[in-house]
Amino acid sequence: MNIDNSTSLFPLSQLNFSRQIKGNETEIIISRYDDHFLVIATQIGTMGTMLYARKEEGVSINPTFNVSVIFGKRDEPMLIACARQLIEHLSLSGSSRPLVLSLGLKDHSAETLKGIVSAVIDNSTW
Amino acid sequence: MDSEGLEKKIEELKLKEENGNVQTQAQGQLQIITFSELINDVSLHFQIIRFPKQIYVWIGYNTAKLGHMYAAATTRPNNMVSVTSILGGVSDNTGSGIAHRLVLKTGLNVILSCSIPKNSPMIEVWLLSLTHSHICMLTLSIGKLCPF
Numbered sequence: 001m002n003i004d005n006s007t008s009l010f011p012l013s014q015l016n017f018s019r020q021i022k023g024n025e026t027e028i029i030i031s032r033y034d035d036h037f038l039v040i041a042t043q044i045g046t047m048g049t050m051l052y053a054r055k056e057e058g059v060s061i062n063p064t065f066n067v068s069v070i071f072g073k074r075d076e077p078m079l080i081a082c083a084r085q086l087i088e089h090l091s092l093s094g095s096s097r098p099l100v101l102s103l104g105l106k107d108h109s110a111e112t113l114k115g116i117v118s119a120v121i122d123n124s125t126w
Numbered sequence: 127m128d129s130e131g132l133e134k135k136i137e138e139l140k141l142k143e144e145n146g147n148v149q150t151q152a153q154g155q156l157q158i159i160t161f162s163e164l165i166n167d168v169s170l171h172f173q174i175i176r177f178p179k180q181i182y183v184w185i186g187y188n189t190a191k192l193g194h195m196y197a198a199a200t201t202r203p204n205n206m207v208s209v210t211s212i213l214g215g216v217s218d219n220t221g222s223g224i225a226h227r228l229v230l231k232t233g234l235n236v237i238l239s240c241s242i243p244k245n246s247p248m249i250e251v252w253l254l255s256l257t258h259s260h261i262c263m264l265t266l267s268i269g270k271l272c273p274f
Contacts, residue, residue, distance in 0.1 A: 010160050011171055011190035016153050017266070027154050029175065031184075036192040045155050045178040047237060052213060070212045071197055071237075100192070 017123060021115035024106050028116075030124055036125065037090065040102040042118050048104025049073045051080065053087035055096050063091055070100075079103055082113040086120060093126040148260075159260055165252060174260055181232065183257055185224075185240040193241030198225035200233070212237075218244035224253060231258050 016029040024043045031038040040047055047053055049072030056064045066082045083101045105112055148161040157176040162169060171186035184192070194214035201208045207229045209222045225238040231254070242250070 010149065010162055011186065012160070012173060012184075014158070014160075015171070016151065016156070016158060018154055025154065027156050029156070029158070031173065033184075033192045034190040036194065040175070040182070042177065043154075044236070047177065047182060050212065050237075070195075100195070117193045 015123060017051055018120045019115075021119065022107070022109070022112050024112075026105075026116070026119070028119055028123075030120065036098050037095075038100045038102070039086065039120055039124075040104075042102070042104035042119070044104045046104045047101070047102040049079055050075065051083040051101045051103070052098065053083040053101065054098035055087065055091045057096075065091070073086045076108050078108045078110060078113050082117055085117045089117075090126050091123055095126045159228075161260075163256065166220075168255075170253070172260070174257065175260065180235040180237070181228070181261060182237045183228065183239070185238070185242060185253060187240070187242045188271065189241055191241055193239050194221050195237065195239045196222050196225040197235075197237050198222070198229045199235040200229060213239075219248075220244045220250065224250060227254055228257065232261050235260075 012031055012033060013044070014031040016027070017103055019026050019028065021043075026041055026043050029038075029040040029044065042048060050070050051067060052070045053065060053067040058064055065084060065087050067080050067087065073079065082103065083099065085099060087099050091096065103116070105116075148159060151158045155178055159174045159176070160172065162171045165193075169186075169188050169192065171184075173184040175182040186193070194216050195212045196209055197212050198207060198209040200206065207226050209226045211222065220242050221238060221240045224240065224242070225236050228236045228238065242253070
């Protein structure tokens, strides 16, 4: 696992590691920008489908979230569910930054996506 | 900055790289490079993530914000480059122009995030040379020849 926390000049902190999810080697990169988080999870060597998830400030106490696909497959509900889980976890950890999530996966089964969510949650320090 | 000054700067940067001012991490098939440069009183930050056939580039212009995101690639049938804005609509074409030229120079699919203001043409040329030289070095170090 590589953790790079802002060297004297570089303003981003990023974290990258590998994990086996359902038998597939998955590379995960989490980058923290001033106003966003970027999470890339790839099994196929490309960034794959990109999603954008953000918390919406509303009148009620419970926050609502908006998740949309900004690039790639728009007919895969499991990817949207994955982004939704991550943005909710992000919000519960106290951050209101939007999330850009990039998933390049070999399969879109529930097991794989649960694996991605737990890998990111276990290792992130939102 | 004139072109001689640019070339000098590129050489200086290559030297710095050999001396370790540039952070590189390799992980499996991916390679991540991060570095910063101060040009004309502007801090430029670069994050380049090299996938086998794709590149993600983030360029921070005095900021650590994500900026606007563009996707660019060659498209069939005649390999013309297409660019689209995928996050953060903006009316100027600075970012999309850089993404376009990155594809032309590297031949890879490019996802670019940047916050460079328009009307800074020297910065663009500088950026392109910098980013390209680093992508070439990445390409060389993972065993392929840089085609340009």
